[in-house]
Amino acid sequence: MLEISRGKLFAILSFFVALTLLSYFHRYPTGDDAWFGEQSYWLEREGVIRSEYFRGLLGWEKQILVSHKFFLLFGSVLIKFFGHHLPVLQFTGLIFFCIVLAELVYYVRIREQSLRTWYLPAVLILIFANRLLVKMSFENRPEMMLAALGFGSFLLIQGKRRPVLRNMLAGIFAAMAFLCHLNGIIFLIAGFVALINSKQYKSAFVFTISGGIVACLYWLDVALANNGFSIWSYQFSGDPATQDALGLSSKLLQLATYPRLFFHSPEQISISLLFAFLLWKQWGFVSQLPVMLRVYSLTLFFSFWLITKANGALYLVLFIPFMLVLIYELYKLRPFSSPALKLIMVAYFLISVFGMGQIIYRNFTMEYLPLSYEKLRPHIEDQYVGFVPLTFFFNEYEEYPRLLTHENYKLQSKKKGMTTLKMARWAYKNGANFIVMDYKFRPEPYYPAAGAKSIPFYKLSFFDGRFAIYKK
Numbered sequence: 001m002l003e004i005s006r007g008k009l010f011a012i013l014s015f016f017v018a019l020t021l022l023s024y025f026h027r028y029p030t031g032d033d034a035w036f037g038e039q040s041y042w043l044e045r046e047g048v049i050r051s052e053y054f055r056g057l058l059g060w061e062k063q064i065l066v067s068h069k070f071f072l073l074f075g076s077v078l079i080k081f082f083g084h085h086l087p088v089l090q091f092t093g094l095i096f097f098c099i100v101l102a103e104l105v106y107y108v109r110i111r112e113q114s115l116r117t118w119y120l121p122a123v124l125i126l127i128f129a130n131r132l133l134v135k136m137s138f139e140n141r142p143e144m145m146l147a148a149l150g151f152g153s154f155l156l157i158q159g160k161r162r163p164v165l166r167n168m169l170a171g172i173f174a175a176m177a178f179l180c181h182l183n184g185i186i187f188l189i190a191g192f193v194a195l196i197n198s199k200q201y202k203s204a205f206v207f208t209i210s211g212g213i214v215a216c217l218y219w220l221d222v223a224l225a226n227n228g229f230s231i232w233s234y235q236f237s238g239d240p241a242t243q244d245a246l247g248l249s250s251k252l253l254q255l256a257t258y259p260r261l262f263f264h265s266p267e268q269i270s271i272s273l274l275f276a277f278l279l280w281k282q283w284g285f286v287s288q289l290p291v292m293l294r295v296y297s298l299t300l301f302f303s304f305w306l307i308t309k310a311n312g313a314l315y316l317v318l319f320i321p322f323m324l325v326l327i328y329e330l331y332k333l334r335p336f337s338s339p340a341l342k343l344i345m346v347a348y349f350l351i352s353v354f355g356m357g358q359i360i361y362r363n364f365t366m367e368y369l370p371l372s373y374e375k376l377r378p379h380i381e382d383q384y385v386g387f388v389p390l391t392f393f394f395n396e397y398e399e400y401p402r403l404l405t406h407e408n409y410k411l412q413s414k415k416k417g418m419t420t421l422k423m424a425r426w427a428y429k430n431g432a433n434f435i436v437m438d439y440k441f442r443p444e445p446y447y448p449a450a451g452a453k454s455i456p457f458y459k460l461s462f463f464d465g466r467f468a469i470y471k472k
Helices: 003-023 031-046 068-082 087-113 121-128 133-135 143-158 164-178 182-197 201-224 230-238 249-258 258-262 267-281 285-289 290-306 313-318 320-333 339-365 369-380 406-412 419-430
Strands: 385-388 402-405 434-438 458-463 467-471
Touching: 003 121, 003 133, 003 402, 031 068, 031 087, 068 087, 068 143, 068 164, 068 201, 087 121, 087 133, 087 143, 121 133, 121 285, 121 320, 133 267, 133 339, 143 164, 143 182, 143 313, 143 320, 143 467, 164 182, 164 201, 164 320, 164 385, 182 201, 182 290, 182 313, 230 402, 249 267, 258 267, 258 313, 267 285, 267 313, 267 320, 290 313, 290 320, 313 320, 339 369, 369 434, 369 458, 369 467, 385 406, 402 406, 406 419, 419 458, 434 458
Parallel strands: 385 402, 385 434
Antiparallel strands: 434 467, 458 467
């Protein structure tokens, strides 16, 4: 019976691995793929994190001091060796997804003392059937890197062999997560609390010192820049991503709506519901969970609750490795079967299949976006400054002297009162010779009616039913 169960598990696993791989083929870019890609591009080219796309916003065209520094450095290394093509930058997510995968396999192997256990394929199924993980495993965003570094730090502080070296590395990994994203500080907090709770004071000291030294590298570019600390403060307080969270009322709202992070949409609900059900069902056995795992996970949950500037759905990725091992540990305490568990698992799989099906369908039915942009080049010859979608970065960024992005206008207008007239005035004022609009992928509410012959300062020069090009 066990062998039959293992066979079925591996068949299910193979199915979801195949879906995952299919989702990578001609994966459409997100705005973040391009936004972070542009910053890595300038870091590789000039040694400075900056953005021409967002010229005129907080001095970002000169230098961005509030940034995801280690993540962007990693991207710049990939660009140096492989170029800034879309799949190259999307590989940042895949590399760290594979690391998370290896870490979870390692955790199960250590707990089971073997790889020949049905728990391993079961955990792997939960990974590859998680739509959020699969989506983020091929995107140029820092969350997967944070998850890999943070969970790796957690694994290191548990080891009993060579504890000084392991805790030093754990501190370094946690600090590297902080260098990727300020949210990574939760791994420094959780590691310190977990070690203190277990009365490993020497280990906590080593962890804190090593982590603290590496974390200080965050301020290196700030210290080297002229008036760096005042510029950092100005950019931090003025950043549209943090501005809404500043102030007591805004922070209280974030604290009150924190659970939204775990139940934002079906792709978050699937794993959160499974975790919550097992926690409720096995509540009487919670005290038997490994102490380090229990304390570390709780500290992550509460520290992120206190520091987060936004309950963004993508931040759940930071917690998923810990949720998966807690699901494994909770079920293992007293294995059971129930109609409710079966129903939740069916929902988990259906959400995954439907979600990955959406990604695959778009990949195979829409022309690859960089190729679509390349076909527009003959219609934009002899033009200099462009006002374009964020994703125009891929394969087109070096074809024109300077490009501004639609997101720049949206942020500078604070996403209020945006109209075609205001957009055209903004583009003209900022020297845009041409405007590219995409009415199918990432259409904006301020676009004129499709095919409109002219807008203020610009005339339509090309329209194919999807793309419109306006020239000054």
